[in-house]
Amino acid sequence: MYAYILRRLAWSVPFLFAASFLAFTIIQAPPGDYVESYAAKLEADGRQVDEVRLNSLRDRFGLDEPFLSQYWKWISGIAKGDFGLSFQWQQPVSELIGDRMILSVILATSTLLFTWAIALPIGILSAVRQYSWGDYFFSIIGFIGLATPNFLVALILMYVGVVYFGTNVTGLFSAEYVNAEWSWAKFLDLVKHLIIPVVIIGTSATASLIRIMRANLLDELYKPYVTTARAKGLSEFKTILKYPVRIALNPFASTIAWVFPQIISGSTVVAVVLSLPTVDPLMLDALLTQDMYLAGAFILMLSVMSIIGMIVSDIVLAMIDPRIRYR
Amino acid sequence: MTQQNLPADHPILEIKNLVTVFETRHGIFNAVDDVSLNLVPGETLCLVGESGSGKSVLSRSILQLVDRPGRIASGEILLHEAHPSSKTEQTRSLDLAKLEARSGVIRNIRGRDIGMIFQEPMSSLSPVHTIGSQITESLVLHEGLNKKAARDRVIEMLRRVEIPNPEKAIDQYPFEFSGGMRQRAMIAMALICNPKILIADEPTTALDVTIQAEILDLLNDLKKQNDMAILFITHDMGVVAEIADHVAVMRHGKVIENGNVQDVFDRPKHDYTKALLKSARDSQIPSPDRLAQRQVQPIGAPILEASNLRKEFYGKTGLLGMTQTTLVAVNDASFTLHEGETLGVVGESGSGKTTLARCIQRVHSIEAGQLHYTNRGGDRAEISQLNDAQLQPTWRDMRTVFQDPFASLNPRMSVSQIIGESLLLNGMTSPVDRRKRILELLDLVGLPSSALERYPHAFSGGQRQRISIARAIAPNPRIIIADEATSALDVSIRTQIMDLLQELQKELRLSYVFISHDLGLVRYFCDRVLVMFKGDIVESGDSETVCTQPTHDYTRALLSAVPITHPDQRGSRQRFRYENG
Numbered sequence: 038m039y040a041y042i043l044r045r046l047a048w049s050v051p052f053l054f055a056a057s058f059l060a061f062t063i064i065q066a067p068p069g070d071y072v073e074s075y076a077a078k079l080e081a082d083g084r085q086v087d088e089v090r091l092n093s094l095r096d097r098f099g100l101d102e103p104f105l106s107q108y109w110k111w112i113s114g115i116a117k118g119d120f121g122l123s124f125q126w127q128q129p130v131s132e133l134i135g136d137r138m139i140l141s142v143i144l145a146t147s148t149l150l151f152t153w154a155i156a157l158p159i160g161i162l163s164a165v166r167q168y169s170w171g172d173y174f175f176s177i178i179g180f181i182g183l184a185t186p187n188f189l190v191a192l193i194l195m196y197v198g199v200v201y202f203g204t205n206v207t208g209l210f211s212a213e214y215v216n217a218e219w220s221w222a223k224f225l226d227l228v229k230h231l232i233i234p235v236v237i238i239g240t241s242a243t244a245s246l247i248r249i250m251r252a253n254l255l256d257e258l259y260k261p262y263v264t265t266a267r268a269k270g271l272s273e274f275k276t277i278l279k280y281p282v283r284i285a286l287n288p289f290a291s292t293i294a295w296v297f298p299q300i301i302s303g304s305t306v307v308a309v310v311l312s313l314p315t316v317d318p319l320m321l322d323a324l325l326t327q328d329m330y331l332a333g334a335f336i337l338m339l340s341v342m343s344i345i346g347m348i349v350s351d352i353v354l355a356m357i358d359p360r361i362r363y364r
Numbered sequence: 365m366t367q368q369n370l371p372a373d374h375p376i377l378e379i380k381n382l383v384t385v386f387e388t389r390h391g392i393f394n395a396v397d398d399v400s401l402n403l404v405p406g407e408t409l410c411l412v413g414e415s416g417s418g419k420s421v422l423s424r425s426i427l428q429l430v431d432r433p434g435r436i437a438s439g440e441i442l443l444h445e446a447h448p449s450s451k452t453e454q455t456r457s458l459d460l461a462k463l464e465a466r467s468g469v470i471r472n473i474r475g476r477d478i479g480m481i482f483q484e485p486m487s488s489l490s491p492v493h494t495i496g497s498q499i500t501e502s503l504v505l506h507e508g509l510n511k512k513a514a515r516d517r518v519i520e521m522l523r524r525v526e527i528p529n530p531e532k533a534i535d536q537y538p539f540e541f542s543g544g545m546r547q548r549a550m551i552a553m554a555l556i557c558n559p560k561i562l563i564a565d566e567p568t569t570a571l572d573v574t575i576q577a578e579i580l581d582l583l584n585d586l587k588k589q590n591d592m593a594i595l596f597i598t599h600d601m602g603v604v605a606e607i608a609d610h611v612a613v614m615r616h617g618k619v620i621e622n623g624n625v626q627d628v629f630d631r632p633k634h635d636y637t638k639a640l641l642k643s644a645r646d647s648q649i650p651s652p653d654r655l656a657q658r659q660v661q662p663i664g665a666p667i668l669e670a671s672n673l674r675k676e677f678y679g680k681t682g683l684l685g686m687t688q689t690t691l692v693a694v695n696d697a698s699f700t701l702h703e704g705e706t707l708g709v710v711g712e713s714g715s716g717k718t719t720l721a722r723c724i725q726r727v728h729s730i731e732a733g734q735l736h737y738t739n740r741g742g743d744r745a746e747i748s749q750l751n752d753a754q755l756q757p758t759w760r761d762m763r764t765v766f767q768d769p770f771a772s773l774n775p776r777m778s779v780s781q782i783i784g785e786s787l788l789l790n791g792m793t794s795p796v797d798r799r800k801r802i803l804e805l806l807d808l809v810g811l812p813s814s815a816l817e818r819y820p821h822a823f824s825g826g827q828r829q830r831i832s833i834a835r836a837i838a839p840n841p842r843i844i845i846a847d848e849a850t851s852a853l854d855v856s857i858r859t860q861i862m863d864l865l866q867e868l869q870k871e872l873r874l875s876y877v878f879i880s881h882d883l884g885l886v887r888y889f890c891d892r893v894l895v896m897f898k899g900d901i902v903e904s905g906d907s908e909t910v911c912t913q914p915t916h917d918y919t920r921a922l923l924s925a926v927p928i929t930h931p932d933q934r935g936s937r938q939r940f941r942y943e944n945g
Binding site (some may be wrong): 259260261262264265266267268269270271272273279280283284287357358359360 | 424427429431466471472473474475476479480482484487488489490491492493502505506537539550554555647
């Protein structure tokens with residue numbers, strides 16, 4: 038087991054390097070650089086473009102240097118915790134992302150917990166009572182959930198909230214808490230505001246998880262080892278929970294891998310619609326304005342999150358399934 | 365029905381007029397139809413029948429384990445709780461047929477009073493729980509033991525079923541065990557609460573003969589030690605001869621013969637029982653048809669000559685997967701196959717039989733050695749290093765019939781597509797010619813022409829194997845490799861398929877490589893035999909000589925494990941295990 042974990046960790050180092058290189062290549066790929074789009078923006082606004090200032094900007098960020106040395110500057114800065122400066126915000130990238138990141142993590146985690154808490158029991162019920170009234174009911178709800186785009190649900194809920202309840206459902210904090218210090222009251226306010234985004238972002242995931250759980254479990258329910266468990270005298274509830282459900286859960290461990298990158302980019306549209314102060318809208322903005330270091334930081338984080346997610350899911354899989362561990 | 369043949373004294377379980385039905389769209393189907401049987405402590409009742417005869421459904425009915433849409437429609441299953449040897453005669457009887465499948469009462473009986481073992485020890489054990497956790501469960505449930513005390517009991521039980529190193533084995537997973545060890549673990553699980561009745565549903569069918577022999581001995585010992593009643597389900601009369609005290613023969617849901625093992629073997633009443641006994645006896649003699657045929661049509665010149673074949677498989681281990689491990693699957697194999705000859709390859713699972721077959725067919729690459737094939741024109745060529753394109757003509761001449769007739773036919777292709785595919789690949793492009801040839805082939809393998817447009821699911825196992833054979837002989841090959849082609853079939857069907865193969869050999873002058881784990885079949889069907897053990901050919905020669913005067917210890921061990929054919933022979937055979945690394 039330890040050898041397995043070590044091996045996975047060792048392999049992640051070259052992957053991380055490759056990912057960072059790729060991230061940098063991608064942000065360099067579009068023609069032009071930030072200074073050019075900045076100049077274009079100034080011109081469009083009808084303002085004077087100061088060549089001297091532009092050149093000093095280029096020098097400062099090393100935009101004229103060869104590709105590899107720019108990469109080296111960037112990656113060695115990151116190793117020291119310096120992600121560079123956002124051109125647009127004129128702030129260090131790490132400061133910009135920091136606060137929003139915490140909220141993103143909170144949002145993603147609560148969405149995940151919500152999804153699992155709802156989807157797993159319903160999936161099990163749908164499989165065990167296949168073709169029952171409940172199975173059909175949840176299947177229909179599930180398909181509707183799958184088919185409805187998230188932003189539509191968000192708009193509908195916003196409308197309902199404002200028109201019928203007179204509350205503003207956007208944002209993650211009420212106005213009085215936005216800049217307040219963390220306190221119990223602020224936390225409760227956050228929880229209150231979380232409910233709607235979590236439901237919106239979680240619906241489609243819940244719906245698909247129900248289908249996956251149902252299908253996985255149906256494959257396992259009629260395996261001989263389930264009969265063996267019944268023949269031992271276990272109750273039906275315990276039989277199903279201890280054996281087929283346990284094995285049907287294995288594929289879920291693999292889904293952990295793509296939960297991690299979703300922290301950053303999983304709910305962009307919804308976050309924009311509901312003006313949530315998470316990292317998603319910031320990333321969209323950075324990509325649109327070619328804010329190179331900010332965008333680079335996001336792309337790198339996405340890759341790192343994917344790699345971490347993969348390692349975590351591999352380790353979890355190995356823990357719950359001995360067949361993988363002993364390979 | 366024929367209950368008078370059983371000693372009615374003190375049965376512990378009485379099945380009376382049991383009917384278990386399956387409700388399907390096409391109506392009600394009686395899987396178990398008016399069956400009455402008794403189980404007596406300290407005795408083994410063997411329930412014999414083909415697949416689909418209802419024997420498994422019967423065994424599951426006892427514990428209310430029949431999956432939907434099956435249900436018990438009528439009849440009684442009386443479990444007598446106290447042994448009536450105490451003169452008071454205060455036995456409490458419980459009718460299991462009346463219980464709810466999920467009721468606490470039946471759950472208390474499952475595993476505590478009646479234990480059960482299943483056919484597939486791999487799929488019947490959970491792959492992600494340790495052996496220990498799966499066995500301990502019953503003790504915690506039925507005897508309320510704590511984990512610590514239960515663990516000691518489980519280790520003791522594992523020792524009783526002769527699992528080596530039980531202290532370590534208890535924390536291992538099923539996939540770390542061999543097939544035989546898994547079945548021992550399964551037996552330990554069924555017997556951990558000392559049940560009075562054991563139901564064993566084909567527990568040795570998936571095992572090698574040598575392992576089967578050991579498991580049968582173990583069950584017999586445990587029966588005596590615990591004064592247990594065993595209901596043993598099997599389709600193999602040899603197994604019945606080994607262990608049964610009583611025999612019940614089932615067919616189409618009904619018990620057609622029921623009696624003392626001696627009576628059934630000496631004076632079978634029903635024709636079906638007679639046929640079963642005959643096919644069991646066949647495994648003791650070479651096929652008379654084959655011997656007669658060799659008189660008329662003697663074995664010809666060498667067609668395939670292998671010398672010093674070697675096949676290795678590689679795996680990767682170590683911290684970064686850099687260390688290479690090598691498994692020698694076939695080591696230094698040399699043999700010759702002649703025209704019109706049947707060459708048997710026997711050995712246990714993992715001995716390299718199938719790998720050897722794939723090597724001579726050149727589906728696998730060969731690491732070392734030479735392979736000469738002499739084609740129809742008499743040209744002898746080295747084929748061991750040819751590439752796929754160069755092998756095309758050879759592949760047309762060598763075809764395979766696989767073990768599992770359910771898995772080896774594409775369920776989405778009709779019979780004419782299945783057979784026609786290999787004709788098309790071999791250049792028969794005219795649909796009219798193909799159809800004509802397919803009909804000819806169907807006739808050869810004894811299938812009606814109406815089979816043409818039907819799909820594999822419409823056929824029984826035996827018929828499917830006929831389709832496989834038709835597919836194999838379609839391009840007019842010279843060598844057929846039959847890889848356990850009859851192992852998945854019922855005994856009566858097996859004989860028919862072997863006769864068909866024999867007939868085809870006569871008509872088409874085929875050479876067979878017949879892979880089997882069953883020495884009896886090889887003796888019946890093959891002219892010569894190769895005995896394989898862990899990749900090595902340890903003995904080869906005339907099949908009759910090898911079966912009667914084996915020279916290698918492993919062959920002797922294999923022969924000693926082949927079931928006897930009559931209960932009179934019990935104890936006449938000295939069993940021994942071949943131990944060699």
